């Protein structure tokens with residue numbers, strides 16, 4: 001059944017929602033689904049901005065046919081070649097063989113690599129700042145390398161002020177009828193998933209996101225609507241979301257708060273993690289969040305590491321090493337360039353306690369600008385009342401170090 005929504009008078013969403021995919025990029029759980037957004041402009045010419053994942057192809061085609069109402073499709077703008085958006089290019093070419101394509105040089109190169117037969121089409125290779133008119137609507141192309149792939153660009157419709165922002169400003173969670181962030185309680189219901197999407201997918205490329213934000217800032221007065229390839233569009237309060245992106249891409253914590261991540265087999269390290277949480281709350285720091293590393297998907301841990309100012313790592317020793325799942329979290333933080341955080345360490349072991357030193361060494365060797373508090377809590381199998389003073393000093397050190405934290409990006 002046709003399912004479309006208008007973005008402006010001339011631009012319509014013709015994308016689709018996906019609740020069947022378990023793992024985005026075959027790695028990140030998406031329990032609330034995801035949308036693939038594709039947009040169709042009706043002007044003197046008709047223009048499609050990106051396609052959708054292969055699984056959503058039929059829905060998109062049905063939507064496009066409905067909106068075109070018998071008109072031909074004249075142009076396809078390919079902002080991003082990743083198959084969750086580009087998979088249906090070939091289908092478009094089969095149905096509308098006369099369609100002309102716009103993409104970057106790298107975009108066309110990748111199209112060929114992926115086996116999309118674009119040789120017979122008119123291909124417009126665009127560069128930063130190029131403009132093109134489709135009638136009433138003029139667009140300009142802006143390179144967005146590494147947001148999320150090297151070929152990526154974003155397209156600004158100067159007429160309606162719509163920024164087709166590719167993966168930037170996207171989010172997990174299927175749209176399910178909603179189209180604009182002002183139609184939902186974004187802060188309450190969507191922000192966590194937007195953060196998890198961005199930090200896990202382009203967390204590593206903070207400087208590239210900053211570069212794009214810098215370019216967007218120069219044309220901010222022209223941007224009325226942000227239309228990403230996943231999730232909701234923005235037409236109100238754009239600065240709220242731009243500010244979130246600013247935090248994530250500068251690796252500045254959004255909030256003063258503590259995430260306590262523990263790795264525990266028999267429950268003793270877990271017990272210490274819980275006791276620390278209690279002590280912090282007693283001291284007035286109630287923005288405390290406890291995670292069992294063994295049953296929390298690492299994408300959630302990464303998102304929270306980007307959110308909070310403090311990370312407490314509590315791990316058992318395992319074959320003279322860091323507990324493997326905790327090591328995975330640390331390594332993921334390394335890969336995604338998590339930085340500028342204050343850390344504290346709790347270690348446990350029954351005969352050769354190594355995890356604390358190893359975690360400290362890993363952080364010092366691999367993560368930038370991390371402060372590691374001296375007040376480490378060392379547990380030999382289980383912690384009794386004799387550890388109460390140490391626990392208290394650790395909690396106090398965390399609370400005291402909050403004063404150093406800035407959540408300001410400027």
Ligand SMILES: Cc1cc2nc3c(=O)[nH]c(=O)nc-3n(C[C@H](O)[C@H](O)[C@H](O)COP(=O)(O)O)c2cc1C
Pocket residue numbers: 263264265266267268269270316317318319320321348349350351352353354380381382
């Ligand atoms: C497979 C395995 C390997 C372990 N390796 C070490 C080790 O190298 N050094 C050590 O001190 N304890 C080692 N331990 C013991 C645990 O780290 C220790 O019992 C710890 O107190 C468990 O804390 P928990 O109650 O939070 O699980 C190992 C335990 C297991 C099951």
Ligand SMILES: [Fe+2]
Pocket residue numbers: 080082148149167
């Ligand atoms: Fe992508």
Ligand SMILES: [Fe+2]
Pocket residue numbers: 082084085167229230
């Ligand atoms: Fe995507």
